[in-house]
Amino acid sequence: MTTSAPPPRPHVRLGFAGFWDSFDPRDNYFTRLLGRRYDVEVCDRPDFLIHSCIGKGRHDHRRFDCVRIFYTGENVPADWLSTDWAFTFEHDPHPRHVRLPHWPFYVDPRALVKPAEVDVEGIVAAKRRFCGFVVSNPLCHVRNEFFRRLSRYKPVDSGGRVMNTLGHRVADKRAFLAECRFTIAFENESHPGYTTEKIVEPMLVDSIPIYWGDPLIGREFDTRSLLSAHDCQARRTSALLDELVERVVAVDRDPDLLRRMLALPWLRNNRVPSSVDEDRVLEQFARIFATPVEPVARRRRGLRLVGLDRVPDAVGSLRRRLRRKWRQWTCKEESRFSTCSRWGTG
Secondary structure, eight states, X not given: OOOOOOOXXXXXXXEEESOOTTOOTTSSHHHHXXXXXXXXXXXXXXXXXXXXXXXXXXXXXXXOXXXXXXXXXXXXXXXXXXXXXXXXXXXXOOTTEEEXXXXXXXXXXXXXXOOSSOOHHHHHHTOOEEEEEOOOOTTOHHHHHHHHHHHTTSOOEEOSSTTXXXXXXXXXXXXXXXXXXXXXXXXSSBOTTOOOHHHHHHHHTTOEEEEESOTTGGGTBOGGGSEEGGGOSOOSHHHHHHHHHHHHHHHHTOHHHHHHHHHSOSBGGGSOOGGGOHHHHHHHHHHHHHSOOOOHHHHTHHXXXXXGGGHHHHHHHHHHHHHHHHHHHHHHHTTSOSOOSGGGBO
16 A cells, blocks of 8 residues: 655745844744745745845845845834835734734744643742843843842842843853843833843743833733733833832742742733744745735836835934934933933834
8 A cells, every 4th residue: 555645845935134143044933934834945036035124234135026025023114115025023904914023033932831830939949049131232221220220129130241240241041040030121122012032031941021112011921920011000211110120029028929920821821922823924924925916126126226215214214213312312311310201112
């Protein structure tokens, strides 16, 4: 008796542009995910280009006439004048957009689903440090100020480039955070939907995140298991940070409350959020590959020939830079910490 061979998987010619320096075009979140259903060929003349917005290569996608798919882990929206489809952190109802936060690039979402029985006593016994802080970007003044304020209660162990207290940078961030009861897990900016690996890395090692960033974080995470600035009542930045410090102190001084929090699920309903469900992402890619569209690169070929296709991107870049400078200026004014644009939002 012979068995028939499985049908060949569909062939997809894929390219990448505008990603970070350590990004491997042949082995990454997208190639591994698409490899489940497709025969993926990464090449220089792709039929579909996944492009991002990082560094000197952020404009490289404009050299390609194929279907463009925008992806970002930064607080940058899709530019529909230069891309055909998009995966971003935004809660955007655009028909060719799907929400996909950045953190699955670093953490398997299924690893955050807690078992029915949690060894809380074992977790508590492993925590020999009060709070950890591992940050390389010094520009978030709200985050820096919270570090200073919490450190007035107890020393916070900083193992990164910013405000380092250890005298060296930690070699293994997760191993370091595993020793901490709490982790300062502030994003670089605050914006609805903007969720990165900063909140999930401490969760992986059972360190309670002290969070600021996505005001809608409760849609996908169980905020009873973390300390979120977005659950505080205060609205002025100074009062908000003080209130958040008070919440940390309350948990740190109440061992029973600490144990109850550690027993709670990290994810809402202890289920992988639909936004990072791999089957859902694959379904969107199947739709992209099957939908005939005239690529925006060809529709705007005339503008590209005279260089005008760069104008919307340049305007957007200028707007983001001015907004970032405004945040930095207003938050520096709060070194007297009286006022700041709400939560430092972008």
